[in-house]
Amino acid sequence: MPQVNTWVYDFADGDKSKKDLLGGKGANLAEMSNLGLPVPPGFTITTEACRAYLKHGTEPDGLSDQVSDHLATLEGAMGRRLGDPDDPLLVSVRSGAAFSMPGMMETVLNIGLNDESVVGLARQSEDERFAMDSYRRLLQMFGSTVLDIEGEHFSDALDGAKDDKGVTDDLDLDVDDLRSLIETFKAIIKQHAGIDFPQDPREQMDRAIRAVFDSWNTDRAVLYRRQERIPEDLGTAVNIQAMVFGNRGMTSGSGVCFTRDPASGDQGVYGDYLQNAQGEDVVAGIRNTVSLADMREIDQSSHDELLEIMSTLERHYRDMCDIEFTVEQGKLWMLQTRVGKRTPEAAFRIAVHMVDEGLIDMDEALRRVSGEQLANLMFPRFDAKAAKDLLAVGMNASPGAAVGKAVFDWATAVEWSENGEDVILVRKETTPDDLHGMMVAKGVLTSRGGKTSHAAVVARGMGRTCVCGAEALDVDTRAGEFRVRGGKTIVEGDVISIDGSTGEVFDGEVPVVASHVVRHFEGTEVDHPVVEAVARLMEHADATRRMRVRTNADTADDAARARRFGAEGIGLCRTEHMFLGERRQLVENLIVAEGETGQEAALDELLPLQRQDFLKVFAAMDGLPVTIRLIDPPLHEFLPDITELSVAMAVADVRGHRKKRERKLLAAVQRMHESNPMLGLRGVRLGIVIPGLFTMQARAILEAAAECIRGGGRAEPEIMIPLVASVRELDLVKGRIEEVAREVEAELGQEVPHKIGTMIELPRAALTAGEIAGSAEFFSFGTNDLTQMTWGFSRDDVEASFFSTYLEQGVFPVSPFESLDLDGVGALVRRAVTAGREVNPDLHLGVCGEHGGDPASIHFFDEVGLDYVSCSPFRVPVARLEAGRAALS
Numbered sequence: 001m002p003q004v005n006t007w008v009y010d011f012a013d014g015d016k017s018k019k020d021l022l023g024g025k026g027a028n029l030a031e032m033s034n035l036g037l038p039v040p041p042g043f044t045i046t047t048e049a050c051r052a053y054l055k056h057g058t059e060p061d062g063l064s065d066q067v068s069d070h071l072a073t074l075e076g077a078m079g080r081r082l083g084d085p086d087d088p089l090l091v092s093v094r095s096g097a098a099f100s101m102p103g104m105m106e107t108v109l110n111i112g113l114n115d116e117s118v119v120g121l122a123r124q125s126e127d128e129r130f131a132m133d134s135y136r137r138l139l140q141m142f143g144s145t146v147l148d149i150e151g152e153h154f155s156d157a158l159d160g161a162k163d164d165k166g167v168t169d170d171l172d173l174d175v176d177d178l179r180s181l182i183e184t185f186k187a188i189i190k191q192h193a194g195i196d197f198p199q200d201p202r203e204q205m206d207r208a209i210r211a212v213f214d215s216w217n218t219d220r221a222v223l224y225r226r227q228e229r230i231p232e233d234l235g236t237a238v239n240i241q242a243m244v245f246g247n248r249g250m251t252s253g254s255g256v257c258f259t260r261d262p263a264s265g266d267q268g269v270y271g272d273y274l275q276n277a278q279g280e281d282v283v284a285g286i287r288n289t290v291s292l293a294d295m296r297e298i299d300q301s302s303h304d305e306l307l308e309i310m311s312t313l314e315r316h317y318r319d320m321c322d323i324e325f326t327v328e329q330g331k332l333w334m335l336q337t338r339v340g341k342r343t344p345e346a347a348f349r350i351a352v353h354m355v356d357e358g359l360i361d362m363d364e365a366l367r368r369v370s371g372e373q374l375a376n377l378m379f380p381r382f383d384a385k386a387a388k389d390l391l392a393v394g395m396n397a398s399p400g401a402a403v404g405k406a407v408f409d410w411a412t413a414v415e416w417s418e419n420g421e422d423v424i425l426v427r428k429e430t431t432p433d434d435l436h437g438m439m440v441a442k443g444v445l446t447s448r449g450g451k452t453s454h455a456a457v458v459a460r461g462m463g464r465t466c467v468c469g470a471e472a473l474d475v476d477t478r479a480g481e482f483r484v485r486g487g488k489t490i491v492e493g494d495v496i497s498i499d500g501s502t503g504e505v506f507d508g509e510v511p512v513v514a515s516h517v518v519r520h521f522e523g524t525e526v527d528h529p530v531v532e533a534v535a536r537l538m539e540h541a542d543a544t545r546r547m548r549v550r551t552n553a554d555t556a557d558d559a560a561r562a563r564r565f566g567a568e569g570i571g572l573c574r575t576e577h578m579f580l581g582e583r584r585q586l587v588e589n590l591i592v593a594e595g596e597t598g599q600e601a602a603l604d605e606l607l608p609l610q611r612q613d614f615l616k617v618f619a620a621m622d623g624l625p626v627t628i629r630l631i632d633p634p635l636h637e638f639l640p641d642i643t644e645l646s647v648a649m650a651v652a653d654v655r656g657h658r659k660k661r662e663r664k665l666l667a668a669v670q671r672m673h674e675s676n677p678m679l680g681l682r683g684v685r686l687g688i689v690i691p692g693l694f695t696m697q698a699r700a701i702l703e704a705a706a707e708c709i710r711g712g713g714r715a716e717p718e719i720m721i722p723l724v725a726s727v728r729e730l731d732l733v734k735g736r737i738e739e740v741a742r743e744v745e746a747e748l749g750q751e752v753p754h755k756i757g758t759m760i761e762l763p764r765a766a767l768t769a770g771e772i773a774g775s776a777e778f779f780s781f782g783t784n785d786l787t788q789m790t791w792g793f794s795r796d797d798v799e800a801s802f803f804s805t806y807l808e809q810g811v812f813p814v815s816p817f818e819s820l821d822l823d824g825v826g827a828l829v830r831r832a833v834t835a836g837r838e839v840n841p842d843l844h845l846g847v848c849g850e851h852g853g854d855p856a857s858i859h860f861f862d863e864v865g866l867d868y869v870s871c872s873p874f875r876v877p878v879a880r881l882e883a884g885r886a887a888l889s
């Protein structure tokens with residue numbers, strides 16, 4: 001048995017469970033060897049050895065000796081010595097990390113060839129052309145990967161040789177051509193690396209191993225890992241394996257195949273084969289490959305054996321496998337296998353096919369798909385094949401593909417869309433004023449703000465495509481145009497296309513294809529194989545999950561859509577949008593009112609409007625719980641802009657106009673102006689300072705619920721107080737709401753069931769959750785503000801300003817506004833859950849921040865025992881799926 005500080009493992013000593021140590025390729029080669037499949041023998045240098053090398057800049061002690069021992073075993077098994085002049089053993093040296101990083105790291109083939117052994121190979125193989133071709137490949141690969149010589153020097157020389165001869169195919173070069181190419185390649189190495197090509201086979205091998213270790217840190221590998229969120233410190237394993245040759249004439253060849261179609265998920269094998277070629281030729285696409293069906297015509301026995309092995313591998317791995325193979329003079333060899341990458345559509349379809357074939361059960365099928373894949377299937381998308389003219393790239397804030405005429409203010413958006421035009425609303429950033437424009441636009445594009453900016457949050461809530469923070473755009477809303485820095489100018493009415501899944505902004509119209517899956521969720525009968533697979537897996541997720549899934553919806557329309565998507569109630573109905581538009585005037589009246597009577601009059605006008613708002617929401621969610629949050633943002637958001645108002649007053653002064661109301665308004669706006677409004681008079685603080693506002697809302701909610709019940713409906717309001725930091729704040733407001741409830745019940749002679757609870761969105765609330773739980777029937781974690789307040793990050797600014805640097809420097813792998821910061825914000829949530837339940841075992845717990853729709857965060861919320869997550873309507877199916885998956889883990 002291998003022991004600690006074993007740097008090298010023979011294939012026979014590994015298996016697929018040792019992926020972390022042996023890398024994916026090494027572990028799977030070992031697994032295939034152990035299955036008795038035809039795998040050329042070899043050994044694997046561990047990722048641990050790579051980490052030690054990268055840390056100290058030199059090979060760890062003992063590695064060289066262990067490589068010698070394993071090489072000796074390999075030589076024994078093959079009956080040949082590495083680089084032997086008479087009959088050389090040749091090996092490949094290949095990278096292979098725990099996570100697949102296709103094409104990111106290095107490989108060198110044909111190690112062991114030199115001026116002498118190439119002669120031996122020619123004699124043994126009785127094929128001089130093959131030997132010369134193998135040697136020139138070694139020089140080319142060794143030169144470019146180990147010695148860092150620009151690959152073009154070699155490929156140009158190869159092309160030159162073909163041009164000189166007037167041929168286009170490598171296969172048309174004869175022995176003499178290759179011999180002379182070998183000399184040219186050696187000269188290139190001498191010229192660019194300053195050394196002769198090393199003739200010593202062991203030196204070739206050691207240098208190749210080092211090159212593979214080093215390739216872990218190439219720019220492209222680093223970039224790929226960042227994109228795929230693969231940790232930086234894993235290192236790669238190195239696989240050293242006896243060479244088999246697909247380039248030994250027309251009875252040889254190399255191929256790549258999948259046990260099912262990785263694009264569509266269709267059952268049935270799928271692959272490419274290339275005669276007289278090594279693996280790299282298949283991938284590089286230098287000649288046209290043939291299908292597996294055509295391979296059958298060329299070499300039926302290898303083909304049949306391959307299909308047999310594919311079936312063995314799929315049954316063994318119980319998953320779709322991706323396989324590389326070589327045929328050497330009619331003998332089939334397996335060079336690699338792994339569980340294959342697939343499109344989201346294929347993932348869903350393959351999972352249910354495998355259930356039907358008895359390979360896996362529904363739980364396993366559910367584990368094999370993800371919310372991210374489902375989200376991907378739900379977005380309309382741009383036709384991948386269409387020509388596109390890229391203008392800029394911003395943040396992918398709300399996915400989808402939107403095409404429309406650029407408009408620069410909400411009023412134009414509304415007017416044009418009423419005339420039947422598709423529009424994209426372009427702003428520097430959006431404010432609640434833009435809401436109406438956002439609702440009618442196909443998409444929203446901003447040049448400022450991050451993924452939790454107003455534009456992003458609201459657009460996601462509406463399922464509207466949004467690209468935000470496209471900083472290369474200079475948006476001039478007054479002129480009605482934007483300029484692309486150093487490029488085109490787009491004016492109002494020009495058609496643009498935005499991709500909310502990639503953040504790309506295109507000039508002109510890019511064709512869009514609709515999502516079958518969304519049409520299915522909307523209740524349309526859709527005959528498409530992916531829809532059937534999604535429906536079955538959703539059903540299983542619903543049957544499996546412990547957590548409920550609610551939605552964040554402020555209007556009856558959103559609530560109804562979310563319900564079609566499977567929402568089981570509303571977790572957050574934000575009420576602030578109900579004070580916009582014409583109702584702004586009433587808020588102004590409230591603020592400029594002198595004395596209680598004036599305030600009461602303003603509130604009396606708001607009450608019936610609010611009652612109607614809530615009645616509609618209750619109707620849409622009949623029978624399901626509805627959490628309504630009392631008004632949260634600072635009131636000046638509903639008042640005119642301080643600068644504009646000051647200018648208007650100055651002009652009025654000059655003209656001698658009195659404008660009494662405006663003057664009062666200006667005084668109020670000046671009085672209410674705050675440097676840090678997010679930390680100012682908002683949430684529960686408003687409820688304490690202007691009590692009438694909260695009690696009016698509470699009355700409207702309760703009266704609407706009563707009316708709904710009288711009409712035969714079932715309303716279950718949960719009144720939620722925002723931004724509570726101390727139990728005293730909650731008690732003050734709660735006392736008044738309870739008073740209102742008693743009044744309403746007495747007036748109507750009817751009981752109105754309701755709950756009163758609070759958001760936990762300030763660190764102090766989380767830290768004193770035990771006390772607060774004594775006064776609350778439910779908590780809903782407002783993880784947007786909780787993240788903002790815990791990190792001290794302004795949620796409207798930081799993502800666009802410095803998060804890219806933070807991500808690059810590894811402060812966090814993903815924005816904490818997107819995926820919950822488990823160590824910090826998550827710790828507060830966990831603590832609040834424990835303390836809250838200890839005091840009040842019946843405390844009902846949910847989350848309504850953006851994280852409620854984020855897959856990784858959902859798994860955390862399940863683990864800490866929340867009763868439900870609440871997210872925007874479009875994320876409801878994703879949350880249902882992930883809540884199901886979370887229950888399985």
Ligand code: PEP
Pocket residue numbers: 572574632761781782783784785786848849850
């Ligand atoms: C929150 O803070 O997480 C929340 C849901 O409230 P809002 O986003 O409206 O501040």
Ligand code: MG
Pocket residue numbers: 722761782784785
């Ligand atoms: Mg909040």
